[in-house]
Amino acid sequence: xxxNQDSLSNPKILKKINIININNVNKINKKINKPDWIxxxxxxxxxxxxxxxxxxxxxxxxxxxxxAQCPNLSECFHHGTATFMILGSVCTRNCPFCAVKHGxxxxxxxxxxxxxxxxxxxxxxxxxxxxxxxxxxxxxGGAQHFVNCITSIRKKNIVKIEILVxxxxxxxxxxxxxxxxGLPDIFNHNIENVPRIYKKVRPGANYKRSLLLLESFKMKxxxxxxxxxxxxxxxxxxxxxxxxMKDLYSSGVELLTIGQYLQPSINHLPVKRYISPLEFExxxxxxxxxxxxxxxxxxxxxxxxxxSLQSCVSIKKL
Numbered sequence: 001x002x003x004n005q006d007s008l009s010n011p012k013i014l015k016k017i018n019i020i021n022i023n024n025v026n027k028i029n030k031k032i033n034k035p036d037w038i039x040x041x042x043x044x045x046x047x048x049x050x051x052x053x054x055x056x057x058x059x060x061x062x063x064x065x066x067x068a069q070c071p072n073l074s075e076c077f078h079h080g081t082a083t084f085m086i087l088g089s090v091c092t093r094n095c096p097f098c099a100v101k102h103g104x105x106x107x108x109x110x111x112x113x114x115x116x117x118x119x120x121x122x123x124x125x126x127x128x129x130x131x132x133x134x135x136x137x138x139x140x141g142g143a144q145h146f147v148n149c150i151t152s153i154r155k156k157n158i159v160k161i162e163i164l165v166x167x168x169x170x171x172x173x174x175x176x177x178x179x180x181x182g183l184p185d186i187f188n189h190n191i192e193n194v195p196r197i198y199k200k201v202r203p204g205a206n207y208k209r210s211l212l213l214l215e216s217f218k219m220k221x222x223x224x225x226x227x228x229x230x231x232x233x234x235x236x237x238x239x240x241x242x243x244x245m246k247d248l249y250s251s252g253v254e255l256l257t258i259g260q261y262l263q264p265s266i267n268h269l270p271v272k273r274y275i276s277p278l279e280f281e282x283x284x285x286x287x288x289x290x291x292x293x294x295x296x297x298x299x300x301x302x303x304x305x306x307x308s309l310q311s312c313v314s315i316k317k318l
Contacts, residue, residue: 035274083129083304087142091133093204099264113152120157129304131164141168143175147182162186170209172216188227194240211251218252229257229303235272254293259301
């Protein structure tokens with residue numbers, strides 16, 4: 001066990017995972033202006049938004065909506081939807097596109113599953129998305145904690161549960177045994193980008209490893225819909241986009257989400273290009289022609305954006 005928990009205790013490994021010279025990247029990439037279609041409508045009524053935020057604070061929970069600076073936060077909170085982020089708010093990786101804090105995470109909060117199930121009752125929602133930071137310090141990557149949360153929710157709530165998981169550092173056989181004890185309604189793992197620029201976008205991750213996770217889960221639990229997504233605007237080519245979609249479909253993925261990458265700060269990877277709504281529509285049509293049950297593609301599409309609608313529409317087609 002100790003030998004497998006070396007990601008944080010060994011400085012060389014942590015350094016290899018986390019370091020990328022963002023300053024040099026930004027020097028050679030000029031910032032481009034946002035087009036007219038990159039605009040967020042803020043709801044006039046904020047009561048529901050404040051209610052969700054207060055409930056999260058009251059139960060000492062995190063939402064990826066806030067931690068990752070999601071552009072859809074106001075709309076989702078306004079409609080009573082939140083994507084819960086378990087296992088703390090500090091990630092063991094430092095992906096240069098992501099706004100989530102990185103470093104040494106805290107100990108796993110064993111009370112979190114109960115707090116989460118209570119919060120769901122409090123918020124009166126009927127579709128739950130649970131995600132987490134990467135926890136490379138844990139032998140199972142946090143898989144058991146996901147199952148504990150699913151089990152706790154099932155005891156108190158009649159809700160649909162979607163999980164958006166990290167890659168668990170490739171310990172696929174370990175995590176599949178763990179998920180035997182508590183399965184979600186939808187299994188989601190994001191591929192994030194095209195393989196050519198993977199080392200720049202996702203240091204510490206592996207394109208083929210992510211595909212294998214999706215494929216392995218689908219092979220064992222064929223009755224559960226699988227989902228994945230990636231972002232555009234980091235320098236990928238059209239042919240690469242199509243190939244990623246084909247790779248995902250070949251790995252058993254049925255539901256697809258594709259959105260525009262938006263730079264969280266000047267310290268993150270710059271946007272290379274803004275993809276137009278028409279281009280996103282063409283990409284969606286291509287995805288459907290490949291065979292996906294459904295594809296949600298657009299500038300502000302994220303994995304959990306309108307997740308309940310994605311689920312309802314897609315499950316009917318499966």
